[in-house]
Amino acid sequence: MPLIFDGIEKAFPGVRALGGVSFEVREGSVHALMGENGAGKSTLLKILSGAYHPDSGKLILDGQELTIRNTQDALAAGIAVIYQELQLVPQLTVAENLFLGHLPSKFGWTDRKTLHSETKRILALVGEDIRPETQVGRLPIAQRQMIEIAKALSRDAKVIALDEPTSSLSSREVERLFAVIQRLREEGRIVLYVSHRMDEIFRICDAATVLRDGQHVQTWSTINEVTPDGLVRAMVGREVDTLNAYRSRPIGETTLTVRDLIGPGIREKIGFELKKGEIVGLFGLVGAGRTEVLNLIAGTTKAKGGQIDLDGNSYSALNPQKALKIGIGLCPEDRKKEGIVPIANITDNVNLGVRKSFVIKGRAERANAEARVQQFRVRTPSVDQKIGNLSGGNQQKAIIGRVIGHNLKVLLLDEPTRGIDIGAKSEVHEIVRNLAEQGVAVLLVSSEMPELLGICDRILVMEGGRISGELPRSKATQERLLELALPKKSS
Amino acid sequence: MSTPEKSPVIESPFRKVWDRAGILVVLVALLVGSAVLVPNFLSTNNLIYSLGLSVTTTGIVACGMLFALAAGDFDLSVGSVAAFAGMVAAVLLSKGFGPVPAVLLSLVAGLFIGAANGFIIAVCGINALITTLATMQIVRGLAYILNDGNSIGVGNMSFAALGTGTPLGVPMPLWTLLFCLVVFGLLLHRTVYGRNSLAIGGNKEAAHLAGVPTKKVQITIFALLSMLAALAGVVSTAQQQLGDPKGMTGLELRVISACVLGGVSLTGGIGSISHVIVGVLIMGTVQNVMDLKSVPTFYQYLISGAILLAAVLLDKLKQRGTSR
Numbered sequence: 170m171p172l173i174f175d176g177i178e179k180a181f182p183g184v185r186a187l188g189g190v191s192f193e194v195r196e197g198s199v200h201a202l203m204g205e206n207g208a209g210k211s212t213l214l215k216i217l218s219g220a221y222h223p224d225s226g227k228l229i230l231d232g233q234e235l236t237i238r239n240t241q242d243a244l245a246a247g248i249a250v251i252y253q254e255l256q257l258v259p260q261l262t263v264a265e266n267l268f269l270g271h272l273p274s275k276f277g278w279t280d281r282k283t284l285h286s287e288t289k290r291i292l293a294l295v296g297e298d299i300r301p302e303t304q305v306g307r308l309p310i311a312q313r314q315m316i317e318i319a320k321a322l323s324r325d326a327k328v329i330a331l332d333e334p335t336s337s338l339s340s341r342e343v344e345r346l347f348a349v350i351q352r353l354r355e356e357g358r359i360v361l362y363v364s365h366r367m368d369e370i371f372r373i374c375d376a377a378t379v380l381r382d383g384q385h386v387q388t389w390s391t392i393n394e395v396t397p398d399g400l401v402r403a404m405v406g407r408e409v410d411t412l413n414a415y416r417s418r419p420i421g422e423t424t425l426t427v428r429d430l431i432g433p434g435i436r437e438k439i440g441f442e443l444k445k446g447e448i449v450g451l452f453g454l455v456g457a458g459r460t461e462v463l464n465l466i467a468g469t470t471k472a473k474g475g476q477i478d479l480d481g482n483s484y485s486a487l488n489p490q491k492a493l494k495i496g497i498g499l500c501p502e503d504r505k506k507e508g509i510v511p512i513a514n515i516t517d518n519v520n521l522g523v524r525k526s527f528v529i530k531g532r533a534e535r536a537n538a539e540a541r542v543q544q545f546r547v548r549t550p551s552v553d554q555k556i557g558n559l560s561g562g563n564q565q566k567a568i569i570g571r572v573i574g575h576n577l578k579v580l581l582l583d584e585p586t587r588g589i590d591i592g593a594k595s596e597v598h599e600i601v602r603n604l605a606e607q608g609v610a611v612l613l614v615s616s617e618m619p620e621l622l623g624i625c626d627r628i629l630v631m632e633g634g635r636i637s638g639e640l641p642r643s644k645a646t647q648e649r650l651l652e653l654a655l656p657k658k659s660s
Numbered sequence: 661m662s663t664p665e666k667s668p669v670i671e672s673p674f675r676k677v678w679d680r681a682g683i684l685v686v687l688v689a690l691l692v693g694s695a696v697l698v699p700n701f702l703s704t705n706n707l708i709y710s711l712g713l714s715v716t717t718t719g720i721v722a723c724g725m726l727f728a729l730a731a732g733d734f735d736l737s738v739g740s741v742a743a744f745a746g747m748v749a750a751v752l753l754s755k756g757f758g759p760v761p762a763v764l765l766s767l768v769a770g771l772f773i774g775a776a777n778g779f780i781i782a783v784c785g786i787n788a789l790i791t792t793l794a795t796m797q798i799v800r801g802l803a804y805i806l807n808d809g810n811s812i813g814v815g816n817m818s819f820a821a822l823g824t825g826t827p828l829g830v831p832m833p834l835w836t837l838l839f840c841l842v843v844f845g846l847l848l849h850r851t852v853y854g855r856n857s858l859a860i861g862g863n864k865e866a867a868h869l870a871g872v873p874t875k876k877v878q879i880t881i882f883a884l885l886s887m888l889a890a891l892a893g894v895v896s897t898a899q900q901q902l903g904d905p906k907g908m909t910g911l912e913l914r915v916i917s918a919c920v921l922g923g924v925s926l927t928g929g930i931g932s933i934s935h936v937i938v939g940v941l942i943m944g945t946v947q948n949v950m951d952l953k954s955v956p957t958f959y960q961y962l963i964s965g966a967i968l969l970a971a972v973l974l975d976k977l978k979q980r981g982t983s984r
Contacts, residue, residue: 469869489871501869508869510862512929521859522871524852571870 170231171195172328172359177226179212185383186212189226192378192388196327197357199350201370201392204380205404205560205590210363213380214330217361218250219243230328249321250330255313259306264288266305267320291323292316295349311342318349329353330361335369347373365590367397379403405592415624415642418606421445425497425579425610427466430475434461436634438475443579443610448601450621451614453631453654459614460502462631463581466612467499468492479578493523498572502583502614504561508568511557515542515549515567518556523574541570545600562586562593569600573609580604583614598624618647630654683923683971687938687945694949701952708830710951713899715944716833717742717908720892721915722936723844724885728788729919730848731881732861732928733781736792737773739911740799741886742893743904745770747803749819749894750812750903759819763894770890771883773799778882782875796912803905811904814897823899833895840888845933857881861928917964918943921971942967 172194179187187209194200204210215221217228219240228235230246237243243250257266264284265272273280273287288301295315305313314334321329331350335343350373353360362374370377371392378388379400386403389395395403423442430439435458443449453459464470466477468487477484479495492499501507509518516538524534538552545566549559556564565585572580582601586594601624605611615621621628628645630638630653638653694701701707721738728735745766752762773795780791814820825832848854856877859867868874889911897903922939924931946967950960 467869489869490873493871499869501866506863507865510859510866510929512862513859517855517859521855521867524855527851527853529850529852529855 173227173229174213175227175229177213177216177228178224179216179221180224187216187223187383190380190383190385191226192385194328194359194361194378195376195390196359197354198375199354199360199362199373201374201377202330202361202363202380203365203370203377203400203404204386205562205592208380208404209383210380211332212383214250214252214332214361214363217243217248217328217330219248244324244326247325247327248330249324249326249328251314251317251321251332251334253333253336255310255317257305257313257316259304261305262301263292263299263303263305263308263316264301266316267291267323291319294322295319296345309342310337311339311345314338314346315349326358328359328361330363332363333365334362335364335366343369367400370400371397381406401591404590416602418446418602420447420626421608424480425466426478428476428478430462430465430472430477432461432465432472432475433470434458434634435465437636439465439636441629441636441639443612445578445608445610446605447627448605448611448613448625450625450628451612451631452616452618452621452628452650455616457631457654458634459631460583461634463499463583463612463614466492466579467497467581469499469501489522493572496576496578497581498577498579499581500565500568500572500583500585502587504564504568504588509556509564512555515547515552515554515556515559519552519567519571519574521571523571537574538570541567541573545570546596560589560593562589562597565589565593565597566600569597573604577604577609580609580611581614582611584616585613586615586617586620594620618650621645621650622647632656683921683942683974684934684938686971686974687942690942690945694945698949698952701949706948706952708834711944711948712834713831714947715940716837717892717896717911718914718918718943719837719936719940720840720895721885721889721911722918722940723840723933724881724888725915725919726844726848726924726931726933726936727854727857727881728885729916729924729926730854730861730928730931731857731878732864733788733878733881734792734916734926735774735777735788735882735885736912737777737796737799738885738889738892738915739908740796740803741770741773741889742896742908742911743906744773744799744803744806744893745890746893746897746907747806747812747903747905749897750814751806753814753816753819754812759816759822762819763822766894767887767890770893771887774883774886774889775879777886778879781882782878800905806905807903809905811902811906814901814903820898820901823895823897823901833899836891836895840891841933841937848931848933853877853880858929858931861925861930863929914943917968921968942971 175191177187177190190209190213202210202213212221216223219237219242228237235246237246258269261269267288268284273283285301292299295318297312297315297319299308299312305316318329334346338346350360364370374392376388376390377392377395377400379386381404421444424445425443428440439462451459451462461470465472467489468491469489472486477487479497482495484495487497505511510521516535519538519541520534535552541547542549542552547559547563547566549563556567559567586597589597601611601613613621613625622645626642628640628650629636630640630650632654633656640649721742725735725738748766748769749762752765753759777792777795780786781788822832827835848857856867856872859872860874860877864874893908896907918939919936920926920939921942922935922937924935946963950963955963
């Protein structure tokens with residue numbers, strides 16, 4: 170019997186998250202749930218899991234209307250939602266996590282024997298063989314995910330929803346996950362699969378539903394009825410120029426010269442130049458020192474040596490305030506941790522750190538924030554909105570708006586499009602291109618090769634704390650980039 | 661994938677009032693209730709001398725604690741600093757110093773203690789609980805050492821006027837409190853310094869990377885807070901005409917309670933001077949009413965504690981409504 174969403178509505182103060190969403194999910198199928206960030210997928214999952222209450226609408230499973238007042242009700246009804254941020258307690262053991270809330274006991278004492286034998290049995294359901302006494306915090310993400318799925322199976326969940334399950338898995342781990350999902354389908358369970366990755370969707374999903382702005386756009390009951398482009402169109406609501414949208418532009422003279430820069434995380438002195446209007450990529454594996462280079466240039470970490478020349482002036486040590494003053498702006502890697510002040514509104518976030526006077530100039534700050542919101546098409550009801558309530562892409566645009574305020578000459582972007590959806594991504598790219606056209610030099614750190622190949626004029630590659638190579642746009646390919654980024658055998 | 665930002669939904673008027681005012685509603689109800697039910701509550705004498713004077717110490721220090729809380733920290737040493745500064749002023753006066761240098765030197769002593777707190781917290785990275793717990797004891801010790809553990813009387817009348825004078829019919833300590841509320845209110849709401857304090861409490865790492873001089877701001881927050889504690893100590897010494905090394909115990913908890921009661925967030929990022937005013941007034945009114953009704957002291961503790969709990973529970977309820 171299918172799972173039916175019937176007219177689900179949910180509003181938050183000031184925001185309508187879901188406006189009457191109805192669709193049907195067949196049993197024994199893997200159903201993709203797609204949409205940009207903020208489309209309402211998370212809200213829908215949370216309603217399914219009992220974390221939120223719909224304002225109106227019905228959930229029907231096995232022909233019965235479900236009354237889900239809390240998460241316990243959802244579990245009892247056979248629904249398990251597995252979130253991106255896994256819901257396991259890292260300090261406890263695998264066994265304790267699996268039986269959290271209903272530890273087997275004898276006369277009040279924990280029954281270890283039953284606990285461990287049951288744990289082994291449950292883990293076998295997903296083909297895992299982990300010692301029950303292992304602390305969950307010591308396991309890789311992939312295994313933790315398997316434990317969550319095992320947990321759902323141990324409660325005989327009929328509906329299992331997975332929220333971006335592959336976002337932190339290696340390709341081998343993804344294969345194992347898919348094998349398990351395949352089994353779930355064969356057992357006649359319902360799998361709701363939330364992902365942005367087209368290849369995955371077309372590999373394992375039987376059907377797909379797209380949400381946009383809290384509305385149901387379309388459901389394809391077999392995935393063959395639609396193409397990847399069709400899905401993207403449905404999600405974005407318009408045609409998106411794909412990542413390969415390079416535009417050539419005039420490139421000026423050198424504006425930033427980095428000489429002999431050395432500091433924490435850097436093994437060999439770093440030196441390179443940026444020209445006006447140039448977009449330069451900085452590629453490398455995680456830990457290669459890319460973020461460190463940006464932080465050293467912006468002065469957020471102290472350099473041990475080296476020199477930075479900007480338009481003829483030399484600086485040996487910068488701090489964030491001084492860097493901003495002379496025209497070097499940094500947008501940090503981890504938006505939530507290092508970029509935004511979530512409980513403050515957009516006006517405060519856009520003006521943070523770039524205020525020059527002692528007294529707040531309320532009207533000017535508001536005007537500045539409104540100008541950035543318009544310029545970058547930040548989607549928000551007003552600049553008084555808490556920035557934490559915006560989607561990732563809109564937060565990113567606002568943060569770029571912060572640093573471009575004053576005579577920006579060099580923009581340092583650290584993974585600006587990580588975790589944001591396709592539409593917002595192309596908007597961020599457009600912003601970067603526009604800034605470059607106005608003469609700003611951009612240094613762009615990204616782990617996504619298509620992104621770098623798409624918009625950069627030149628790409629620097631780092632490996633193990635040093636610059637291992639430089640490729641002009643004409644010579645850059647994914648193979649060349651990887652070749653330079655992979656560690657060399659010790660010589 | 662956080663809460664999406666979609667077409668707006670109309671909010672109910674009650675919701676709006678509650679969101680905006682919240683605890684203010686409680687204060688108004690409390691004041692109206694007291695005015696109706698408690699005889700003498702509305703008399704000028706009670707309002708100015710009993711209620712007004714009882715809140716000055718807490719109120720003055722709360723102006724500074726507001727900044728510490730806004731920035732995600734707090735300071736347990738304020739009670740000791742107040743006692744110490746009062747002793748410094750009393751001892752200096754007894755040694756023949758004039759009232760102006762005596763007061764200034766006490767304030768500077770407070771400023772230094774606070775700057776030391778701030779330095780240890782911001783630069784050395786020790787957490788505020790441990791740091792100020794330690795300085796709380798150190799400074800209390802210093803207060804005792806100043807006069808061998810004895811209190812010391814103050815004879816200087818122009819100094820005493822700081823506590824007992826009544827320009828325009830209002831006692832000096834109330835003027836001082838009013839002055840602090842205005843100055844620190846403006847500092848928080850109208851200056852970059854104030855915004856930066858809130859940003860540090862909201863996300864310190866982001867504020868630092870965005871170019872806010874976080875360490876400088878943190879150090880000055882603690883310095884100003886301790887200076888206010890010293891000021892409160894001096895005012896109280898002038899009022900009682902006595903420097904007392906045992907005085908002001910528990911002040912830190914009263915101040916933090918008042919701020920939280922008014923709506924300042926303990927986790928940082930949220931706070932306004934109106935929170936302080938409301939919180940201090942609620943605490944003062946409850947205390948005042950209990951005194952007027954001669955509630956026995958033992959029961960007063962129960963009631964004060966219950967009110968604090970009720971206030972934070974109400975706030976939690978409110979947050980559940982607004983965010984997500």
